[in-house]
Amino acid sequence: MIDVPVQLNDRSYRISIGAGVLASAGDRLAALTRNRRVAIVTDETVAGLHLERLTAGLAGFETVPIVLAAGEATKGFAALEQLVDRLLAMEVTRSDAVIALGGGVIGDLTGFAAAIVKRGMGFVQVPTTLLAMVDSSVGGKTGINTKAGKNLVGAFHQPLAVWADLDCLQSLPDREMKAGYAEIVKYGLISDPAFYEWCEANAARLLAKDAAVLAHAVAQSCRAKAAIVAADERETNDIRALLNLGHTFGHALEAETGFSSGLLHGEAVGIGMAQALRFSAARGLMAKAEADRFTRHLETVGMMAWPRQAGIAADAAPRLIRHMRQDKKRTSDGLPFILARGLGDSFLAKDVPLEAVEAFLAADLSVGPARAAA
Ligand code: NAD
Numbered sequence: 156m157i158d159v160p161v162q163l164n165d166r167s168y169r170i171s172i173g174a175g176v177l178a179s180a181g182d183r184l185a186a187l188t189r190n191r192r193v194a195i196v197t198d199e200t201v202a203g204l205h206l207e208r209l210t211a212g213l214a215g216f217e218t219v220p221i222v223l224a225a226g227e228a229t230k231g232f233a234a235l236e237q238l239v240d241r242l243l244a245m246e247v248t249r250s251d252a253v254i255a256l257g258g259g260v261i262g263d264l265t266g267f268a269a270a271i272v273k274r275g276m277g278f279v280q281v282p283t284t285l286l287a288m289v290d291s292s293v294g295g296k297t298g299i300n301t302k303a304g305k306n307l308v309g310a311f312h313q314p315l316a317v318w319a320d321l322d323c324l325q326s327l328p329d330r331e332m333k334a335g336y337a338e339i340v341k342y343g344l345i346s347d348p349a350f351y352e353w354c355e356a357n358a359a360r361l362l363a364k365d366a367a368v369l370a371h372a373v374a375q376s377c378r379a380k381a382a383i384v385a386a387d388e389r390e391t392n393d394i395r396a397l398l399n400l401g402h403t404f405g406h407a408l409e410a411e412t413g414f415s416s417g418l419l420h421g422e423a424v425g426i427g428m429a430q431a432l433r434f435s436a437a438r439g440l441m442a443k444a445e446a447d448r449f450t451r452h453l454e455t456v457g458m459m460a461w462p463r464q465a466g467i468a469a470d471a472a473p474r475l476i477r478h479m480r481q482d483k484k485r486t487s488d489g490l491p492f493i494l495a496r497g498l499g500d501s502f503l504a505k506d507v508p509l510e511a512v513e514a515f516l517a518a519d520l521s522v523g524p525a526r527a528a529a
Pocket residue numbers: 198200201204225226227230257258259260261263283284286287290291292293294295296297305306323324325326327328331334420
């Protein structure tokens with residue numbers, strides 16, 4: 156078992172990582188709340204796979220499962236209202252903890268419900284996707300999507316604990332594993348060249364679900380995210396923004412594909428990071444060979460590295476730029492981009508002209524293999 160602390164004064168908590176963490180869920184929860192009744196929010200898919208194991212681990216607690224539909228559409232006002240009503244009907248108190256068992260959708264929604272019920276109650280993140288284990292369950296960003304866009308309504312609300320049971324990953328489809336891997340290699344690319352090299356050497360074993368490799372990757376990612384969150388909990392001093400490497404390019408690709416299951420968030424981030432590095436090379440900030448090395452790495456492990464592979468049309472550059480203009484990170488000073496000086500040396504650039512981005516995109520969109528026929 157690996158324990159990673161997230162140091163946030165009175166909001167500090169631990170991320171417990173290992174195979175079989177859920178077996179001790181009861182003891183873990185008893186240390187967080189005196190109430191013996193607990194709601195478990197999950198989705199239909201995860202309920203069928205892992206709810207029984209969590210419930211068994213919570214022996215001694217009365218568990219109340221709240222099972223929602225699987226998928227991004229659940230992260231909206233309708234499910235939020237349903238969830239809040241259920242929690243209030245249970246007469247939860249501020250000192251209760253609700254458990255989020257699932258991927259980022261369930262974690263973000265449940266965390267937000269916990270932030271607003273009675274002006275804030277406790278919650279525990281039990282991430283079941285690789286992406287949720289290494290990113291969304293850590294750091295306290297919670298929220299939902301609205302008609303105007305993704306993650307536009309939310310709150311910073313830290314969990315009381317994160318229990319990442321690596322056994323949950325055994326049922327995770329290969330495509331979701333790869334989406335999660337994008338967020339893992341991101342930590343190497345941001346500021347840790349040694350971890351980047353480790354990722355290159357171990358990605359294939361990680362995607363094949365080698366237990367030791369997964370444990371190291373999840374722990375190292377959580378340590379990296381915990382350090383960034385401890386230094387900049389609310390994204391106010393340019394440190395947490397580094398976690399957005401590849402996200403401005405990737406978000407535009409997600410918008411262009413209608414935020415559909417045709418392009419998962421992690422897949423878009425993978426392509427977006429490759430683009431951020433190729434753009435950095437095109438601007439003379441880093442060696443082209445280094446940027447190409449990352450593109451090749453994604454290709455080697457069977458991940459998309461080019462917008463064309465996601466079905467983005469060669470003439471999409473102006474539309475992608477329009478999506479970027481809507482980006483919620485844009486301020487009156489412009490749109491910040493995370494660029495790189497090398498593999499493991501990323502920085503926030505606030506002075507990137509969108510004309511330069513558009514010229515880069517116009518060329519980048521015609522390169523790479525076309526989307527494989529479904
Ligand atoms: P998800 O929650 O939709 O899960 C992906 C799919 O996998 C779902 O169909 C789910 O039912 C299924 N699933 C979950 N666990 C499984 C398991 N163990 N075995 C088999 N199937 C399983 O998606 P996600 O990729 O986990 O999260 C994406 C969401 O996270 C997005 O809404 C994104 O905005 C959010 N996010 C939030 C943060 C943050 O800091 N809060 C960071 C990154 C992403």
